[in-house]
Amino acid sequence: MTAAQPIKIAILAMGGEGGGVLADWIVDMGEANGYVAQTTSVPGVAQRTGATIYYVELYPLAQAEADGGRPVLALMPLPGDVDVVLASELMEAGRAVQRGLVTQERTTLIASTHRVFSIAEKSALGDGRVESGQLLAHTARAAKRFIRFDMAQAAEASGSVISAVLFGALAGSGVLPFSRAQFESTIERGGVGVKPSLKAFGAAFDRAQGGDDGEPAVQAAVAAPAPQPRHPAVRALVERVQRSFPEAAQNLLLEGVRRLIDYQDVAYAGLYLDRMAAVAAIPGDNQRLLDETARHLALWMSYEDTARVAALKTRATRFERVRGEARVQPDQVLAINEYMHPRLQEICETLPGGIGRWLMGSTLPKKLVERFTQHGRVIQTSSLRGYLMLRTVAAMKRWRLSTMRYADENRRIEQWLQRIAATAQRNPELAVELAQCQRLVKGYSDTHERGVRNYDTVMRAFERAGAALAPATLRELRDAALADEHGHKLQAALVQHALA
Known part of the structure; x- marks a missing residue:
């Protein structure tokens, strides 16, 4: 005879998202409805x-x-032995799959599809x-059932936090032996933020019950209307783009014009179009070159x-x-401190060029x-x-x-062009x-210095390789430079291709 097994639930949540509250809700609901319950946590890195x-x-x-x-319950989840995984963000769902907590034979995975980028993603040079x-495709293949939608957006719309949305999706999935009323009673017993939590819970319950898999509906692309600026000089630039450049490149070029007017002025945006006109005049089918140069030049x-x-x-x-x-209320004061x-x-x-170079070369x-x-x-x-x-700056x-x-x-820029x-x-x-x-040159201060x-x-x-350089080799050198801020991988790639 097979021994009875506990229901095993893993929750992966980041700081401030109410993961502990969600775990406590599940424990409270279980204990209030005839279950022995236990919760533990393993803190993540800050x-x-x-x-x-x-x-x-x-x-x-x-x-x-x-x-x-009394049963002896485990202190931590084991790979291949989890019934339900709740993930507050898409990457955390991927981490759960990577750890083996999600299996096709057993696990219901409930996750938000929004992203909060990790330190590794943010600090990459490229x-x-x-x-x-x-990530979505990989996690969908790994789970027995995958319920997902943008739960951060649902929490924002309800004025609540993502833990309430996850709790509602868990209830809507029907994977636990508790009714909706039992779930809602748990929130009410908590006594904190009950109204917005119930609102978020209800919205998520309906999404999960409706079988919402988070896939956006495919809509026919609608062409953006051509801008109609009022300023004569700006209108002249728009008309120049529409008249002098291929239609396929016009959206990128117009965005470049908008960006550079905001950055400096109309004349500077005109210089951008002058430079792009020279690229457009290069013989041959150079649409991809025109697109890439338009983007990176801007x-x-x-x-x-x-x-x-x-x-x-x-701004x-x-x-x-x-x-x-920060969800600042009308009666609250917001203070923003910038470290400079x-x-x-x-x-x-x-400083002006001459003064700046003099100061850099001076002593006292x-x-x-x-x-x-x-x-x-x-x-x-x-x-x-x-x-x-x-x-003033x-x-x-x-x-x-x-x-x-x-x-x-x-x-x-001129040498690059x-x-x-x-x-x-x-x-x-x-x-x-x-x-x-151009992707290598970005940011300011130390970041810009390393990129340059x-x-x-x-x-x-x-320049050393000349016409013999293969496109794939240049791409490999660029990717190596973007992969390592200290330049070690770039130097290794240069040695590999005898370009050091």
Whole structure:
């Protein structure tokens, strides 16, 4: 005769998402309805490199009494031995699969499809994000049943937290031997945030009952209407794009124009189109080259200097976004503190070219500035003083085109465009890979310095190899540079291809 087994539930949740509350709800519901219940937790690493795993086991009290004693319940989940896995985020669902907690024969997986990017994803020099479609496909194959939708959005709409949504989805799945009323009574007994929790619970219950698998409905693509700017100079740029460039590239080019007007002014956006016109004039079918150059040129021309960073940190939309994310109530005061640590390099780059280079090459003035900037400082941008301080820095964009930083970036951009044009004549695929090398140059301060160093290293290898360089080799060098901020993988790749 097979011995009775407890119901085994694993919960993977990040800090602040109510994973502990969810585990306590399940325990309370079990104990209130004739079950012996136990919960344990294994804390994850801080700063979003792993979630806390809460583990719950439920065993029928009547069966325990019939067995003549209390059951011995496990302290942590074992691979292949879990009935239900609840994951507060898609990557955590993937981690559960990786740990073997999800099996096709047994496990019901309930997960949110939204993403909170991990430290590894955020700190990658390139696009380090894991592709959500692959995660969904992998987890769907691993589970016996997979219930998923954007639970963070559902929690936001209900004014609650994701734990209440997960609890509702768990109830709606029907995998536990409890009624909806028993689930709801558990929330009510908690006595905290009952109304929004019940609202979130009900919405999630209906989604799970309806068999919602989180897949978005396929809708026919609707062409975006052409912009109709009121300013004559801006309208002239839009008309130039529509008149002088292939239709397939116009959306990218218009976005580049919009970005650069916001970054600097109309004339600067006109320079962008002048440069792109030269790329469009390259003979042959160069649509992909045109697209890649349009994207990366707009990004490079809107490089992040001190004026740009200050402007972004003091925008009204940013204050509104932070207030929304923090859920600030009308009677609450929001304070935003920014940690600023400008180095001598950034200060020199903000100055006119001649003055900046003089300061970088000086002795006593350089030491005085370095002493002043030795330590970072906190600026409260939500205060009048801090806000005006950064707005003053942001206003310095009017002198941007005369600065040392602009001279350096403009020189690199012109050299990059010349290489693209020359390479496209003999090897269009290599020219596309060359256009994508702009990805190496990004950010500001130390991040920008490392990126430029890697970019220069790759360009030297490109010049050294000449026409013999294969597109795949350049792509490999670029990916190696993006994979390692210290440049070790790039150096190894250079040695491998005899380009060191």
